[in-house]
Amino acid sequence: MAKPHVLIIPYPAQGHVIPIIELGQRLVNHGVKVTIVNTEVTHKQVISNALKKDGFGDLLQSVSIPDGLEQWEDRSDLCKLTNSILQTMPRKLEELIYTINKEDINKVTCIIADDCMGWAIKVAKKLRIKRAAIWPASVTTLASMLSSQKLIDDGIINNNGIPLNQEMIQLSETMPSIKPTNLWWTRFEDLPTSEAFFEVVKEAAEAARLTEWHLCRTSMDLEPGALSLYPQLLPIGPLLASNRLANQTGHFWQEDSTCLAWLDQQPPCSVIYVAFGSFTLFNQTQFEELAIGLELSNRPFLWVVRPGMTKETTAAYPDGYLERVGSRGRIVSWAPQQKVLAHPSVACFVSHCGWNSTLEGVTNGLPFLCWPYFADQFNNENYICDIWNTGLGFRKDETGIITRGEIKGKVEQLLGENTFRAKAMDIKEKVTSSIGEGGSAHKNLCNFIEWIQEIQCPRIDT
Numbered sequence: 001m002a003k004p005h006v007l008i009i010p011y012p013a014q015g016h017v018i019p020i021i022e023l024g025q026r027l028v029n030h031g032v033k034v035t036i037v038n039t040e041v042t043h044k045q046v047i048s049n050a051l052k053k054d055g056f057g058d059l060l061q062s063v064s065i066p067d068g069l070e071q072w073e074d075r076s077d078l079c080k081l082t083n084s085i086l087q088t089m090p091r092k093l094e095e096l097i098y099t100i101n102k103e104d105i106n107k108v109t110c111i112i113a114d115d116c117m118g119w120a121i122k123v124a125k126k127l128r129i130k131r132a133a134i135w136p137a138s139v140t141t142l143a144s145m146l147s148s149q150k151l152i153d154d155g156i157i158n159n160n161g162i163p164l165n166q167e168m169i170q171l172s173e174t175m176p177s178i179k180p181t182n183l184w185w186t187r188f189e190d191l192p193t194s195e196a197f198f199e200v201v202k203e204a205a206e207a208a209r210l211t212e213w214h215l216c217r218t219s220m221d222l223e224p225g226a227l228s229l230y231p232q233l234l235p236i237g238p239l240l241a242s243n244r245l246a247n248q249t250g251h252f253w254q255e256d257s258t259c260l261a262w263l264d265q266q267p268p269c270s271v272i273y274v275a276f277g278s279f280t281l282f283n284q285t286q287f288e289e290l291a292i293g294l295e296l297s298n299r300p301f302l303w304v305v306r307p308g309m310t311k312e313t314t315a316a317y318p319d320g321y322l323e324r325v326g327s328r329g330r331i332v333s334w335a336p337q338q339k340v341l342a343h344p345s346v347a348c349f350v351s352h353c354g355w356n357s358t359l360e361g362v363t364n365g366l367p368f369l370c371w372p373y374f375a376d377q378f379n380n381e382n383y384i385c386d387i388w389n390t391g392l393g394f395r396k397d398e399t400g401i402i403t404r405g406e407i408k409g410k411v412e413q414l415l416g417e418n419t420f421r422a423k424a425m426d427i428k429e430k431v432t433s434s435i436g437e438g439g440s441a442h443k444n445l446c447n448f449i450e451w452i453q454e455i456q457c458p459r460i461d462t
């Protein structure tokens with residue numbers, strides 16, 4: 001008998017692909033066939049790193065369609081990439097669906113699209129396929145997207161999404177107010193990129209009206225206000241790999257698992273874990289200040305220095321740095337982060353506050369030192385520091401640098417005051433109970449999976 005067959009379409013960024021493949025894994029465990037539709041470049045990265053190792057198997061597969069850019073073009077130009085995706089991928093997805101339905105006995109029964117790929121929901125509607133959306137970041141940021149037309153009508157932002165004044169935004173009485181500069185699409189290096197992402201926002205808001213389900217990676221304990229503003233948004237919890245021994249799938253870079261043995265040798269609750277996700281870039285001065293700040297902390301640290309993380313070609317450490325730090329500091333190019341954060345020797349997380357990193361730190365009861373870079377990360381920092389009270393932010397000096405002294409001081413303050421850890425443990429308990437068997441987020445996910453299992457195959461005219 002044919003199985004339900006779901007296509008899931010992530011935006012081509014690390015923080016979108018990992019949780020979306022995790023959703024695919026959950027569906028596969030319930031007998032659903034899942035095809036992850038990546039861009040060609042992402043597909044290659046993912047396949048060459050994790051998928052072949054983890055063995056996708058018969059029910060979970062990854063296929064690719066072009067993003068419209070030439071092979072050699074720079075995908076870190078998010079403005080160009082985002083515009084090109086909007087122009088090219090809808091047609092390519094349609095062609096892919098026709099091919100699958102011709103060749104596979106399991107016809108496509110549902111499309112689940114990342115909200116940043118809202119156009120895919122429109123393709124599904126056109127082809128009369130069932131549809132659902134998933135937002136990989138916080139529901140607070142999604143609420144601001146869904147309210148974008150109202151923000152324009154109220155004169156808070158212009159038609160291109162740019163704030164018209166500095167007044168705090170109150171989306172609802174139950175939600176914390178949002179700084180206009182924390183609207184995620186405004187937090188990019190240049191105006192054209194912000195405007196390109198605002199097109200994505202408008203597309204997502206339109207697509208949201210066409211979906212039967214709207215899944216969010218959050219829980220009532222984390223963002224109750226935003227969830228009550230839009231009750232149709234269904235919190236399914238963080239969607240981590242913790243129930244699969246934290247074996248995350250979908251890495252763009254090869255994990256260096258040797259750091260786990262190094263963590264085993266460190267005293268409990270002693271290590272500073274430092275990682276900035278997949279986009280953060282440092283200039284040389286900032287990179288050196290961070291290096292020396294960690295050295296001055298006098299504590300063991302595990303630091304992820306991603307290839308290409310500095311604007312200069314290779315990260316240059318201060319003279320004699322690696323020798324001075326010796327085995328007290330472990331530097332890797334990519335870590336098995338969920339396993340690292342679950343390790344008992346980790347004391348705190350110096351993070352860029354991407355939503356995945358935020359959730360991974362929260363579910364492991366860790367206090368944070370927040371170092372946001374762009375997009376939603378400033379909003380997430382606000383939740384960590386001012387709403388959950390589980391961390392501290394860094395202050396930049398007059399030249400825009402976070403100094404070694406600031407880093408050393410904040411590490412001491414965070415680890416010297418028990419309140420951060422206590423609050424972090426408290427919120428961890430709440431979130432983990434909502435995702436455990438019988439918890440509310442767990443029930444929501446089960447209901448969604450049941451719905452997927454029951455969809456009958458649609459007739460698609462070719």
Ligand SMILES: O=c1ccn([C@@H]2O[C@H](COP(=O)(O)OP(=O)(O)O[C@H]3O[C@H](CO)[C@@H](O)[C@H](O)[C@H]3O)[C@@H](O)[C@H]2O)c(=O)[nH]1
Nearest residue numbers: 014015136137277278279304334335337354355356357375
């Ligand atoms: O050494 C590392 C570093 C990271 N990760 C993983 O990579 C993912 C990174 O995701 P995230 O923390 O969200 O950061 P980004 O990759 O920067 O994520 C993008 O996507 C997120 C979800 O939309 C947004 O919240 C971010 O701002 C945006 O930059 C997480 O699952 C990490 O566990 C590793 O496995 N090893």
